[in-house]
Amino acid sequence: MPASSAHLIYGPETARRQDHCYRVFEAAGFTGEELDGAVTTLLTFVTGTALEDAAAATLRARIRREGGDEEQGVKEVVEWANGIAREFPRLRARIEAGTQARIAETPGSQGADAQTAPEPDAAPETAPSTAKIAFGVEIILDGLQARLGARTGGDAPQR
Numbered sequence: 001m002p003a004s005s006a007h008l009i010y011g012p013e014t015a016r017r018q019d020h021c022y023r024v025f026e027a028a029g030f031t032g033e034e035l036d037g038a039v040t041t042l043l044t045f046v047t048g049t050a051l052e053d054a055a056a057a058t059l060r061a062r063i064r065r066e067g068g069d070e071e072q073g074v075k076e077v078v079e080w081a082n083g084i085a086r087e088f089p090r091l092r093a094r095i096e097a098g099t100q101a102r103i104a105e106t107p108g109s110q111g112a113d114a115q116t117a118p119e120p121d122a123a124p125e126t127a128p129s130t131a132k133i134a135f136g137v138e139i140i141l142d143g144l145q146a147r148l149g150a151r152t153g154g155d156a157p158q159r
Contacts, residue, residue, distance in 0.1 A: 009047070018043060022035065022039055025038045028144075030144075041140055045136050045137070049132070049133055056074075060073075082095055
């Protein structure tokens, strides 16, 4: 994942989305610094997810441009990153859990069928994960709702 975007990512559409988020969070009851924090938290999560997806697409494009085998190149990068992550017990556990989930989801695999199971370090898809984004947004909104509820004595608007 890149440390930052090399492209300007602010313009009229970004401002329109930002303004809309302010309107939604104001209607929910946020004001002042809490309003800024709520908007920033949500937009930072969405932007970060988009940058992660863009980085994967950029990697694939660079490998193609350099004449390399795209799948092999991505697999090598994933193996390299997983090698670093495996030095940390919690990251290693998540990598292993993810591998088992991919094996279980493989059509025709009865759990861990070696014929159809993906490689443990199989390259992730470059398309954004709708489930991942939805889960993250849900967590953020649940936390913001709880914060409003605590401030207003439990009368936070329901989603």
